[in-house]
Amino acid sequence: MARRREWTRETLAAGVRAGDTRALARAITLVENSDPLAYEVVRDLYPETGRAYTIGVTGPPGVGKSTLIGALVRHVREQDMSVGVISVDPSSPFTHGALLGDRIRLADHFLDPGVFIRSMGTRGHLGGLAESSLQTMLVLDAAGKDVIFLETVGAGQSEVEVIGVADTVLLVLMPGSGDSVQALKAGIMEIPDVIAVNKSDHPAAKTMLNEVRSILALDHERAWKPPIVLTEAMRSENVDQVWAEVERHRSFLEEHGGLEERRRRNLAGEVFAVASARAKTHLEHAVRDDPELRRLLDEVQRRELDPLTAVREIMEKVFKVEDGNSPDTR
Numbered sequence: 001m002a003r004r005r006e007w008t009r010e011t012l013a014a015g016v017r018a019g020d021t022r023a024l025a026r027a028i029t030l031v032e033n034s035d036p037l038a039y040e041v042v043r044d045l046y047p048e049t050g051r052a053y054t055i056g057v058t059g060p061p062g063v064g065k066s067t068l069i070g071a072l073v074r075h076v077r078e079q080d081m082s083v084g085v086i087s088v089d090p091s092s093p094f095t096h097g098a099l100l101g102d103r104i105r106l107a108d109h110f111l112d113p114g115v116f117i118r119s120m121g122t123r124g125h126l127g128g129l130a131e132s133s134l135q136t137m138l139v140l141d142a143a144g145k146d147v148i149f150l151e152t153v154g155a156g157q158s159e160v161e162v163i164g165v166a167d168t169v170l171l172v173l174m175p176g177s178g179d180s181v182q183a184l185k186a187g188i189m190e191i192p193d194v195i196a197v198n199k200s201d202h203p204a205a206k207t208m209l210n211e212v213r214s215i216l217a218l219d220h221e222r223a224w225k226p227p228i229v230l231t232e233a234m235r236s237e238n239v240d241q242v243w244a245e246v247e248r249h250r251s252f253l254e255e256h257g258g259l260e261e262r263r264r265r266n267l268a269g270e271v272f273a274v275a276s277a278r279a280k281t282h283l284e285h286a287v288r289d290d291p292e293l294r295r296l297l298d299e300v301q302r303r304e305l306d307p308l309t310a311v312r313e314i315m316e317k318v319f320k321v322e323d324g325n326s327p328d329t330r
């Protein structure tokens, strides 16, 4: 039987630095458990991060994200780059390092020591998925992974926060992804950097391609015009072209100093997202545990207190701050 190794802050950080798979797995589990040791290890490793290139992959369920990532990983490995994959499913409360059913498509790569794959779902993080995915990404970065794929489903707030750290955002669609196309059109979904219209073997794929193309054509101001690639991920068709577009986007960013700027903005956004999530949790706990605060809510319900006065009192009591919405500070 393998002896259980007790990791310390030093041995864990050293193990991650050396790219040791067991140290990596352990560090990420600790991250998922919001363990204080993970916090210390990431703090030690942080100055060495920033070398990996991160690609956020998003899109509705079933479009072929995992299949495409599997094919991209193969392509990237052929160029001798090491890879990390973080697969995030906000709807799953208990993924915890296990494989989601449809992530099995990445299974080809499990025996390759140059590829590290981890799935995560929502757990009891104070800072939510934004926190665990950011910390996991930093651990993989410190471990020397050249490329990190961050996969997430859909386009809700938590997904936006998860891929908010990405250097390049790849949106995957397929014939029938009408909702996403509408979301792009209405400006609800941010314009990605590269779009793959997958399942090109489907008869309606070209129609989808043209639809997306016409929406993007309306946008004249953007310096970077997001390329659209028709793919058949199942047969690795055009996957090299997707990768070429990702690299072209990277060069575009690097040429104009845009990568620095984007990372600066991304990291600021992540810090803000994690802080907001923590503040929300703190607020919920405070109201739950404090009969006086709960009474305020009862008073609002009985129409003895108006909602904004309740907000003001809660803000003062929980955060010791004046409500920023009161007339004198507006």
Ligand code: GDP
Residues within 6 Å of the ligand: 060, 061, 062, 063, 064, 065, 066, 067, 068, 102, 103, 105, 198, 199, 200, 201, 202, 231, 232, 233, 234, 235
């Ligand atoms: P995800 O939920 O976006 O990660 O999608 P998956 O990668 O799990 O793929 C969903 C389904 O679509 C699976 O049954 C895949 O085998 C299938 N699929 C993926 N790529 C293609 C493709 O290019 N053509 C066709 N016909 N099916 C595909």
